[in-house]
Amino acid sequence: MSFSQKLQQAARTNDSYLCVGLDPVSEQIPSHLGRGPHAMVAFNKAIIRATQDIACAYKPNLGFYMLYGHDGIRALEETRRAIPDHIPVILDAKVGDIDSTTEAYARGYFDEMRFDAVTAHPYMGKDGLAPLLKRENRCVLVLAKTSNPGSGDLQDLILSVDDSGGTVYEHVAASVVNWQKEFGTCGVVVGATYPDELKRIRAICPDVPLLIPGVGQQEGDLEATVKAAFSTGSGPVAINASRSIIFAGEGLDYIEAVRAAAVDHRDRINRAARDVATA
Amino acid sequence: MSFSQKLQQAARTNDSYLCVGLDPVSEQIPSHLGRGPHAMVAFNKAIIRATQDIACAYKPNLGFYMLYGHDGIRALEETRRAIPDHIPVILDAKVGDIDSTTEAYARGYFDEMRFDAVTAHPYMGKDGLAPLLKRENRCVLVLAKTSNPGSGDLQDLILSVDDSGGTVYEHVAASVVNWQKEFGTCGVVVGATYPDELKRIRAICPDVPLLIPGVGQQEGDLEATVKAAFSTGSGPVAINASRSIIFAGEGLDYIEAVRAAAVDHRDRINRAARDVATA
Numbered sequence: 262m263s264f265s266q267k268l269q270q271a272a273r274t275n276d277s278y279l280c281v282g283l284d285p286v287s288e289q290i291p292s293h294l295g296r297g298p299h300a301m302v303a304f305n306k307a308i309i310r311a312t313q314d315i316a317c318a319y320k321p322n323l324g325f326y327m328l329y330g331h332d333g334i335r336a337l338e339e340t341r342r343a344i345p346d347h348i349p350v351i352l353d354a355k356v357g358d359i360d361s362t363t364e365a366y367a368r369g370y371f372d373e374m375r376f377d378a379v380t381a382h383p384y385m386g387k388d389g390l391a392p393l394l395k396r397e398n399r400c401v402l403v404l405a406k407t408s409n410p411g412s413g414d415l416q417d418l419i420l421s422v423d424d425s426g427g428t429v430y431e432h433v434a435a436s437v438v439n440w441q442k443e444f445g446t447c448g449v450v451v452g453a454t455y456p457d458e459l460k461r462i463r464a465i466c467p468d469v470p471l472l473i474p475g476v477g478q479q480e481g482d483l484e485a486t487v488k489a490a491f492s493t494g495s496g497p498v499a500i501n502a503s504r505s506i507i508f509a510g511e512g513l514d515y516i517e518a519v520r521a522a523a524v525d526h527r528d529r530i531n532r533a534a535r536d537v538a539t540a
Numbered sequence: 541m542s543f544s545q546k547l548q549q550a551a552r553t554n555d556s557y558l559c560v561g562l563d564p565v566s567e568q569i570p571s572h573l574g575r576g577p578h579a580m581v582a583f584n585k586a587i588i589r590a591t592q593d594i595a596c597a598y599k600p601n602l603g604f605y606m607l608y609g610h611d612g613i614r615a616l617e618e619t620r621r622a623i624p625d626h627i628p629v630i631l632d633a634k635v636g637d638i639d640s641t642t643e644a645y646a647r648g649y650f651d652e653m654r655f656d657a658v659t660a661h662p663y664m665g666k667d668g669l670a671p672l673l674k675r676e677n678r679c680v681l682v683l684a685k686t687s688n689p690g691s692g693d694l695q696d697l698i699l700s701v702d703d704s705g706g707t708v709y710e711h712v713a714a715s716v717v718n719w720q721k722e723f724g725t726c727g728v729v730v731g732a733t734y735p736d737e738l739k740r741i742r743a744i745c746p747d748v749p750l751l752i753p754g755v756g757q758q759e760g761d762l763e764a765t766v767k768a769a770f771s772t773g774s775g776p777v778a779i780n781a782s783r784s785i786i787f788a789g790e791g792l793d794y795i796e797a798v799r800a801a802a803v804d805h806r807d808r809i810n811r812a813a814r815d816v817a818t819a
Contacts, residue, residue: 284641324637324644330617330652335610355636357661358603359688362563362632365603373609382636382661385686386693407664409638414665418711419700429708432697 263445264378264400265470267349268497272317278487278534279527280351280472281312282503283321283340289508291515298329298336305340308507311520315527318499319344320472322353341374349377351402351472351499357382357389364392371396378402380450380472383433387440394444400470401447403437405462406430408452408475430458434465441469448472453481453500460489467494477505477526487533502526542724543657543679544749546628547776551596557766557813558806559630559751560591561782562600562619566607568787570794577608577615584619587786590799594806597778598623599751601632620653628656630681630751630778636661636668643671650675657681659729659751662712666719673723679749680726682716684741685709687731687754709737713744720748727751732760732779739768746773756784756805766812781805 262270272278285301294300309319321340326333344350356366356379370376371393378400381390393401406416416430425432433449440447448470451459463471473490475481483500490498506526510518541549551557564580573579588598600619605612623629635645635658649655650672657679660669672680685695695709704711712728719726727749730738742750752769754760762779769777785805789797 286644322637322641322644324641324648327613328644328648328652330648331610331614333648334606334613338609353637353641355661357634357636358601358632359686362601362603365565365601365607369603369607369609369612373607382634382663384661384663384683384694385688386690386695388690389686389688404663407638407668409664409668411665411667414715415663415708415712416665418703418708421698421700421705424697426700429694429697433694436693 263398264349264448265497267377268318268470268499271348272497274347275314275317276531277315277317277527278498278500278530279316279523280318280320280499280501281308281316281506281523282474282501283308283319283507284325284503285507286325291510291512293513298332302336302339306343307516308519309343311516312506312523313345313348315520315523316348318349318351320351320353320501322503338374341376351378351380352376353380355380355382355404356393357385359385359389360392363389367392367396371399378448380404383436387436390440394440394446396446399446402450402470402472403433403447404450405433405437406451406455406458408454408481412452412455431461431465434462437469438466441466448496450474453483453486456482456485456489459486460492463489463492463494466496468496470496471498472501473498474501476500477502483529484533487530488537491534491537500530542677543628543727544776546656547597547749547778550627551776553626554593554596555810556594556596556806557777557779557809558595558802559597559599559778559780560587560595560785560802561753561780562587562598562786563604563782564786565604570789570791572792577611580605580615581618585622586795587798588622590795591785591802592624592627594799594802595627597628597630599630599632599780601782617653620655630657630659631655632659634659634661634683635672636664638664638668639671642668646671646675650678657727659683662715666715669719673719673725675725678725681729681749681751682712682719682726683729684712684716685730685734685737687733687760691731691734710740710744713741716748717745720745727775729753732762732765735761735764735768738765739771742769742771742773746775748775750775750777751780752777753780755779756781762808763812766809767816770813770816779809
């Protein structure tokens with residue numbers, strides 16, 4: 262089953278476009294769970310149990326695990342194993358290297374750790390991503406327009422007329438279309454904080470998987486995001502929220518607040534998506 | 541001591557601009573050392589012992605360790621600890637994320653694992669790199685023009701006249717100058733396979749640390765590279781070779797071939813650098 266099919270199936274099963282970001286920060290974990298990598302695993306497992314009928318995907322970000330070195334990476338591996346097989350797991354590792362190194366990442370992240378998808382930088386070009394793109398039934402989610410305030414520094418630059426005359430991020434989106442044609446394993450990342458750019462990118466690559474981080478804590482406008490994401494195209498959509506869900510609660514009964522926040526995010530996305538469909 | 545000073549001091553001590561890439565591939569390690577992460581550590585320690593009076597820096601690439609998950613990261617940590625304090629260690633992790641995540645990487649790679657520098661993608665802009673840039677006496681080596689054949693896909697695109705009219709990689713080099721002015725902790729990465737582009741980049745940012753991968757196995761022209769690297773500027777230079785050194789030998793006496801290859805690389809670089817100085 263392709264990544265797109267797996268994501269679509271999980272979305273249908275849980276009636277959800279919500280991807281839950283598993284980015285535990287030790288200091289923000291309810292104190293009764295302790296601190297450090299062991300607490301992160303216990304925390305993640307509780308989050309997964311409480312949201313596995315609400316989320317269409319999970320997305321741990323490598324940085325929050327790497328903070329603890331090899332113990333953190335072990336926590337990442339345990340977290341991945343705690344997620345039911347039918348829900349796709351996206352490792353947010355933002356890979357981008359030369360081919361021999363990318364082959365090592367493909368073996369580690371896909372073959373060994375069994376992640377379904379990874380995020381990737383487009384800066385080094387196609388041959389640098391090829392070893393990941395060649396893995397069947399996996400997905401390489403390429404950064405086009407990122408959610409951070411300074412994403413425009415490079416991504417919004419305008420190219421010369423000979424090189425399309427559009428922005429760098431539009432050029433990347435067009436590359437994603439080509440890579441998807443060649444490999445069938447490519448998708449795109451666009452931050453929820455830029456709904457206009459999201460709409461433009463969706464028009465360029467309507468049929469690839471689309472990962473949208475930046476709702477919640479980063480304050481992307483959820484309704485505008487959903488409207489832009491579903492404006493056209495048939496590719497599956499996963500809208501990620503991390504901190505606004507996993508840190509929704511405090512104290513012993515934090516997990517009820519987590520579940521309520523996940524349900525709230527899912528339902529708001531679904532309402533907005535229905536508005537687009539009936540508009 | 542700043543990263544530049546540390547690199548310059550190591551270069552003087554060992555009369556060397558050679559950075560040795562510690563990218564062990566389990567299958568290529570001499571078989572008497574075994575296979576897997578333990579063999580990688582034993583292999584790396586032997587390489588370090590045999591080259592610590594020849595190298596000005598070491599550069600392990602995260603991918604070759606991540607292949608083995610948490611055991612691989614432990615091997616990376618042990619490798620870092622095996623390198624003498626006075627030689628800078630560059631972690632080639634090609635980081636690039638939003639600020640909260642980059643802060644986690646800064647804590648992991650700089651504060652905990654004690655790497656002196658990391659490589660980084662420019663695609664997400666300044667705010668995404670700021671937590672790394674803010675660490676005093678560390679260095680963020682930003683990818684400008686990479687060594688792989690497809691690096692031009694994005695890096696060689698020509699910007700519109702309003703956005704400088706130059707290439708994307710020249711724009712990145714100009715950003716590095718600004719980030720160096722603001723933080724004092726920024727450098728640049730340019731592949732040895734592109735000496736003309738290297739020369740252009742060195743003219744834009746002559747005084748920042750310059751990491752040049754791609755000689756050796758990737759067949760960058762060493763003499764042309766050195767000529768371009770030392771064409772102007774006062775920033776320290778580290779020229780990396782990985783496979784052509786660490787896999788130079790086979791069998792029980794492989795380490796003699798490794799040392800000979802390191803000496804040969806160092807001496808060829810020095811000869812070419814002297815030719816530039818006396819030209």
